Amino acid sequence: MANSLSELIGDFNKISLYIHIPFCKKRCYYCDFVSFTEGSVENYINALLSEIDLYKDQLKRGVRTLYIGGGTPSFINEHYIKKILEKLDKYLNLEEFTIEVNPDSFDEYKAKFYKNLGVNRLSIGIQSFDEVVLKKSGRTHNAKDALRAYEIASKYFENVNVDFIIGLPGETWRSIESVVDFIRVYTPKHISLYLLEIHEGTLISQFYKKLSDDVYERYDAVLKFLKSHGYERYEISNFALEGRYSKHNLIYWANLDYIGLGISAGGHIKNLRYNNVSTFEKYYTKLKNKEYPIEYKSINKVERETLESIFMMLRTRWGIDRKLIVDLPRFDTILKILSSKYSFFDGTKLNEKGMDFSNLFLGELLKLWEDFYEN
Numbered sequence: 001m002a003n004s005l006s007e008l009i010g011d012f013n014k015i016s017l018y019i020h021i022p023f024c025k026k027r028c029y030y031c032d033f034v035s036f037t038e039g040s041v042e043n044y045i046n047a048l049l050s051e052i053d054l055y056k057d058q059l060k061r062g063v064r065t066l067y068i069g070g071g072t073p074s075f076i077n078e079h080y081i082k083k084i085l086e087k088l089d090k091y092l093n094l095e096e097f098t099i100e101v102n103p104d105s106f107d108e109y110k111a112k113f114y115k116n117l118g119v120n121r122l123s124i125g126i127q128s129f130d131e132v133v134l135k136k137s138g139r140t141h142n143a144k145d146a147l148r149a150y151e152i153a154s155k156y157f158e159n160v161n162v163d164f165i166i167g168l169p170g171e172t173w174r175s176i177e178s179v180v181d182f183i184r185v186y187t188p189k190h191i192s193l194y195l196l197e198i199h200e201g202t203l204i205s206q207f208y209k210k211l212s213d214d215v216y217e218r219y220d221a222v223l224k225f226l227k228s229h230g231y232e233r234y235e236i237s238n239f240a241l242e243g244r245y246s247k248h249n250l251i252y253w254a255n256l257d258y259i260g261l262g263i264s265a266g267g268h269i270k271n272l273r274y275n276n277v278s279t280f281e282k283y284y285t286k287l288k289n290k291e292y293p294i295e296y297k298s299i300n301k302v303e304r305e306t307l308e309s310i311f312m313m314l315r316t317r318w319g320i321d322r323k324l325i326v327d328l329p330r331f332d333t334i335l336k337i338l339s340s341k342y343s344f345f346d347g348t349k350l351n352e353k354g355m356d357f358s359n360l361f362l363g364e365l366l367k368l369w370e371d372f373y374e375n
Contacts, residue, residue, distance in 0.1 A: 002318070003318070004318050004321045004323070005250065005253065005254045005313060005316065005318050005321045005324065006254070006321050006323040006324055008245070008250060008318075009247075009250055009251065009254055009256065011064070012256060012257075013061060013062075014061055014062045014063070014064035014093065015058055015059070015061045015062070015063060015064065015257050015258060015259060015269075016063065016064055016065040016066070016067070016248055016251040016256070016257070016258035016259070017059075017063045017065070017066050017067070017088075017258065017259050017261065018067050018068075018069065018248075018258060018259070018260045018261070018265055018266075018267075019048070019066070019067070019068045019069070019084065019260075019261045019262055019265070020034075020069060020070060020071065020260070020261065020262030020263055020264060020265040020276075021068060021069070021070040021071045021072070021073040021075075021076060021262065022034055022035045022036050022039075022044070022070060022071040022262065022263045022264070023035065023036060023037075023039065023041060023044075023070065023071050023072060023075050023076055024036070024037055024070065024071055024072045024075060025037065025072065025075055025102075025104065025105065025140050026138060026140050027138065027203075028137055028138045028139060029136075029137055029138035029169075029202065029203040029204045030137060030138075030165070030168065030196060030197075030198070030199075030202055030203075030204040031202060032197075032199035032201065032202050033070070033071065033264070034071075034263055034264035034278045035070060035071040035072075036071075036280075039280055041076050041077070041080060042080075043280075043284070044262075044263075044280070045080045045083055045084065047283060047284050047287045048084065048261060048262055049083070049084070049087050050287045050290075051261050051262070051287055051292075051293060052084075052087050052088065052261065054290070054292055055259050055261070056091075058257075058259055058269060059088070059091040059259070060091065061257075062091065062092075062093040063088065063091050063092050063093060063094065064093060064094065064095050064096075064247075064251075065094065065095060065096045065097070065098075065247050065248035065251060066088070066092070066094055066096075066097045066098070066248075067097075067098045067099075067248040068081065068084075068098070068099045068100065069098075069100045069123075070100055072100070072101075072102045072105060072125075073099050073100050073101065074099070074100070074101035074102055074105040074106045074110060075102065075105045078110055078113045078114070081099070081114070081117065082113075082117060085117050085118070092118075094118065094120075095247055096120060096121055096159075096246075096247040096248055097117075097118050097119045097120050097121065098119070098121040098122070098123055098161075098246070098248055099114055099119050099121075099122060099123070100122075100123045100124075100125065101122055101123070101124055101125070101149065101153070102124075102125050102140070102141060102149075103124065103125075103126065103141035103145040103146045103148070103149035103150075104140045104141040104145050106124070106149045106152065106153070107152065108152050108155075108156075111152050111153060111155070111156040111157070112156065114156075115156050115157065119157070120157065120158075120159060121157065121159040121160070121161065121246075122153045122157050122159070122160050122161070123160075123161040123162075123163065123192075124146075124149055124150060124153055124160065124161065124162050124163065125163045126146045126149075126150070126162050126163060126164060127139060127163060127164060127165045127168065128164065128165065128168055128171070128175055128178075128179070129143040129146060129147075129175070129178035129179060129182060130143070130170065130171065130172075130174070130175035130178055131143055132170040132175075133168045133169065133170045133171050133175055135170075136168070136169035136170040137165075137168045137169060137170075137204075138203070143178070147182075150162065150182075150186065150188070154186070154188075158189070159189060159190065159244055160188055160189065160190065161188070161189075161190040161191065161192055161246065162188045162190070162191055162192070163192045163194070164179055164191065164192070164193050164194070164222075165194045165195075165196050166193065166194070166195055166196065166215060166218055166219045166222060167195055167196030167211050167215040167218075167219070168196055169204065169208060171215070171218070173218065175218075176218045176221060176222060179222065180222065180225050183225070183226070183229070184229070187229075187241065188241075189240065189241045189242060189244040190238070190239070190240050190241070190244050190245075190246065191226065191231065191238070191239045191240075192237055192238050192239075193219075193222060193223075193226070193237055193238075193239060194237050195211065195215070195216075195219055196211060196215070198210065198211075223352075226239050227352075232317070233317065233352060233355065234316060234317045234318075235249070235253060235315050235316050235317070236315045236355045236358060250316075252312060253312045253313060253315055253316050254309075254312070254313065254321065254324055255268065255305075255308055255309035255312045255313070255324070256268075256324075257269050257270065260274075260275075260276065261276075262276065263276060263277065263278055263279070263280065263283050263293075264276055264277075264278045271299055271300040271301075271302075271305045272297060272298070272299055272300075273297065273298050273300060273308075274292075274294045274296060274297035274298075275294070275295055275296045275297075276293045276294055276295060277293050277294070277295040278295065282295070302326050302328070303328065303369075303373040303374070305326075306325050306326050306328055306331075307366075307369050307373075309324060309325050310325065310365070311362055311365075314349065314350055314358065314361075314362065314365075315355075315358065316349075317349065318349060319346075319348040319349020319350065320335075320348050320349065328373070330372050333372075334365070334368050334369065334372060335347045335348075337368060338361070338364065338365060338368070341364070342354065342357075342361060342364075344357065344361075345361065
């Protein structure tokens, strides 16, 4: 078992790539990602291929992980995914290739197609097996669809992630039982478990203001179940059996280099962090003019870059990896202050209790950081 993020990741010279497919059949009531139910997929993919050309110098480093997310990548015709892969082919040296799918737009034909393209990891957005919860959340599948999708995925792929959200409208303890029963029977190798986040502007925020105590109790119950069944909580929201970590997400958590392509995608290259524009019009216009479709970018000073790295690393079971950050003066003093104040922090990493109180802890870290480095 690896003792650090750097040991897990190995070669830092390669780059990772995220591609955003912003199309969905229907927008979920809780979703605040940039997605659309209308628009020309053909035009978007052609623009995306143009954006790839802009990053050719970075892509020549070799793409180690590729993640196609959304939106709903499985909602668009699979031949568009093939066009993207053909464009990228000369840059790919993949250790992991993940694509997100939804149960209602995934079948055996797509499973075979994706596998032949080189996909070796699927991420399925199930969220719940409770029909009431699915309906009240605006999901477009039912429990039967979800189970069928998982069975197809596990037939063709050894590495399958399943997403669940705790706290969706209509959820009861029976809802949790259905999730637990599924895990007990099928034992997926990777699970992403999220507490519902209520974002302004989403439909759910109009009638759902905060999570009840019952939601937290149900969340804790699932955490205990996962631990008792051998799942390793290797990141705040991610659990694995047999070391089946998301290699792509490890790059994020180590704050290493990745390119984000497509509407609203974000990237991080050395000390540059950027986010793309969020509308088709702006995206197409910039690419037509052979401009990077970036809306926001920041060139981090070494102190800020180090802080962002620490924030990301502390989400993981390995914590801070000194090989991946600059050794700033007075940094050890900050760690000593925090470890003396919080019993769930040992000076390098948070334990499981600390993961549950990470927002509190990271808020305190930010205050100290500003006092030491930004005043």
